[in-house]
Structure formats: C-alpha cells, structure tokens
Amino acid sequence: MPVYSMTGYATAQSQPADTDLPTPAASAMLGMEIRSVNSRFLDFSLRLSDELRPAEPALRELIGARIKRGKVELRAWIEGRGDHGLRQPGMAELQKLISVQDQVLSWMPQSRPLSVAEVLAALGRGTPAPTGLTDALLALARQAVEEFTASREREGAKLSAMLLDRTAQLRALASQAQPLVPQLVELQRQRFLERWNEALGAAQTDAAAQAAQERALSEATAFAIRIDVAEELTRLQAHLDEIERLIGKGGEVGKRLDFFIQELHREANTLGSKSSSLELTKISVDMKVMIEQMREQVQNLE
Structure with missing residues (x-):
C-alpha cells in the first residue's frame, strides 16, 4: 500500500448530460478543483455554486470515504451556461x-x-436544481478524487524516499559512534593505571594505597557507565527498523512515524549528553539535524 502525502491538487471538467438545463446551456461545463495541505485531522470545506448545493451531503460522504487527514478544499461551479447562466424572470x-x-x-x-x-x-x-446535475457532479468528483489521490501518492513516494535516505544516513552515523565508546573506555583505563601507579608511589601505608586504589577504580567505573551509549544506539537502530517497516507497509502511517521521530530525537539527545569526545558530540548534532528534517516531512504524511 502506498504512503500518501496530505498535500495534493487536482482539477476536472465535464459536460453534464441528461439534465433539464435550458437548451442554451447545452454547452455548459461542470468544473471542480480539489486542493489540500497538512492538518492533524480531516478538515473538509466546500465551495459550491447555488445550483450544486443539493450535492453537498453526497460530496462530503465521497471525500470522507477516500481521504482521512488533511485540510481539504473542494470548489465546484458551472460555466458557459448561455446568457452567462441567467434566466429571464417572469x-x-x-x-x-x-x-x-x-x-x-x-x-x-x-x-x-x-x-x-x-x-x-x-x-x-427559488429555482429548483436541474435533475441529473447531482449525478453528473458526483461522477466528476470521483474523477477528480482519483487524480487528487494520485497526486498525493506521488508526493508521498517522494517523501518516503527522503525518509529512507535519512534513515540510511542515521545508521551510518550510528556505526561511526559505535567504536568510539570502547576507545574512550580504553583511554580512561590508561589514565586509571597512571593514577594507580602514582597512588602507589605516593602512599606511605598499605591502607592509603588501598584507599587510592578503590577511589581510582570507582572513578573509572563511573566514567565507563556514564559514557556507555550502547543502549541508546540499540534503541535508535530499533526505531529506524520500525520507521522503515511502516514506510514499506504504507497506508495511514503519519501519526505513527511522528511518534518514532520523537523517540529518535530523544536517543540522539541522550547520546549528546553522554558524549565525552568531540567526535561523539558532532555525531549527535548531525543526527539531530537529520531527525529534524525527517520530522518536518513526516508532518505532511497522511
């Protein structure tokens, strides 16, 4: 199932047939335009000329069955109705x-x-709507909705490709961060050994040496725990897996993707707060920039 964007546009025209429109209106044309932008829910508005208002309930039902989210505006009109659509009053x-x-x-x-x-x-x-005009309008609406849905699908495909590209880049950054932690732990271990040797040389008694050893060991352990980002990287990879799964599944995934984008941002923030090196800090910043780009685009998905 494809992923749909909430941004779309379509127009359609047709010549109504089998209506009781006056003879000069044989060349009348029905026109329709549908446009939409993103919204948390379905916000549907109609702009119809007077002759078309009887079709409003059916149009709302048609749109509600095909579109789930977005600020959608549908405009319909009749043009070219001989004498500019005016009738001579009695x-x-x-x-x-x-x-x-x-x-x-x-x-x-x-x-x-x-x-x-x-x-x-x-x-x-006070003029009754021509018979058959509602059916002609609904037929035109179904045509316009098909084109409208196709435009949203094309836009959704572009957004999906962008999101998958960013997930690949985030995985690459995570793979760069993975080996940095053992390097930092090894560096701290070397410092611990140096402090340990200094403590042994400066200690006057065995008790003082034991206290220095315990203190240095405690500091090394606390440092290793503080900079351990393995859990954050594991969760980040799991969130990326779920994002890719949802995009592959398609359908109404916008709200679910928005949730996982927030989780990605949380893990990247934690990664930055635990950073004890310039390289890891840079990786965290790069991750947050990409995640923000993903968040902006996910807001447009149905």
Whole structure:
C-alpha cells in the first residue's frame, strides 16, 4: 500500500448530460478543483455554486470515504451556461417580489430598494436544481478524487524516499559512534593505571594505597557507565527498523512515524549528553539535524 502525502491538487471538467438545463446551456461545463495541505485531522470545506448545493451531503460522504487527514478544499461551479447562466424572470415573480418589497418599505422606511443583483439572487434561490446535475457532479468528483489521490501518492513516494535516505544516513552515523565508546573506555583505563601507579608511589601505608586504589577504580567505573551509549544506539537502530517497516507497509502511517521521530530525537539527545569526545558530540548534532528534517516531512504524511 502506498504512503500518501496530505498535500495534493487536482482539477476536472465535464459536460453534464441528461439534465433539464435550458437548451442554451447545452454547452455548459461542470468544473471542480480539489486542493489540500497538512492538518492533524480531516478538515473538509466546500465551495459550491447555488445550483450544486443539493450535492453537498453526497460530496462530503465521497471525500470522507477516500481521504482521512488533511485540510481539504473542494470548489465546484458551472460555466458557459448561455446568457452567462441567467434566466429571464417572469412577470408574476417580479410582481410578487415588488409586493414583498413594498410591505417591507412600509414597515421599515429607512430600508433601500432591492438592486438588480439582489432581485436575481432572490429569484434564483427559488429555482429548483436541474435533475441529473447531482449525478453528473458526483461522477466528476470521483474523477477528480482519483487524480487528487494520485497526486498525493506521488508526493508521498517522494517523501518516503527522503525518509529512507535519512534513515540510511542515521545508521551510518550510528556505526561511526559505535567504536568510539570502547576507545574512550580504553583511554580512561590508561589514565586509571597512571593514577594507580602514582597512588602507589605516593602512599606511605598499605591502607592509603588501598584507599587510592578503590577511589581510582570507582572513578573509572563511573566514567565507563556514564559514557556507555550502547543502549541508546540499540534503541535508535530499533526505531529506524520500525520507521522503515511502516514506510514499506504504507497506508495511514503519519501519526505513527511522528511518534518514532520523537523517540529518535530523544536517543540522539541522550547520546549528546553522554558524549565525552568531540567526535561523539558532532555525531549527535548531525543526527539531530537529520531527525529534524525527517520530522518536518513526516508532518505532511497522511
């Protein structure tokens, strides 16, 4: 199953058929645009022209079944409807509207008369939607959603490749850090032997030598424990394994990947806090830079 990005875009157009649109509207075109950006949940908004509003519930159901996360905006319209989509109002409609206006003005003299645009809008709201237009719009929506999903899949593939590249680089950095710890422990062991020999030379009694030995041994042990990052490196490798498994599995993995990115950052931080050499500190910083790059991209995955 592919990994989907929450960023996508698609447009589609079609000529509706089998509707009761007026004859001059035979060349009418349905248009639709879908765009999305990242969001924690599914945030879906619709922008429809008046003739298309009856299709809103079906459109919401269609989008909800195919898209799980993202701030999604769908816009649909009709264009090219002869006479610019206007119909000639009937005399009875206009007389009724004038009668209503006169009643309002008699009660509210401060009100202004209706404009031409307001008259057309008022008459248009009472016009039933052409039959078959909802079906044509839903067919167009399914086409647009297919293209929209394909665009999100292509973007998701790019993000997945980037994440896998960063996991490979993190593994390389971990392999560089692994041999540094034994080297540091060996260096501390040499220092321990030097301090031990100095303690023996300076000790006046066996009791003083014994105390110096115990102190030097205690310091060496504490140092070895403090710089031991084997556990952090093991957990880091385990998190990288899980990230690669989730990307290979696909589907809705964004939230799970975000959790493991946080765990990676925690291990890299601990690695840096335990660092006792410049090389290990640099590795920790490089790791955190890559992990931050991964975190930014994971925010875009569904």
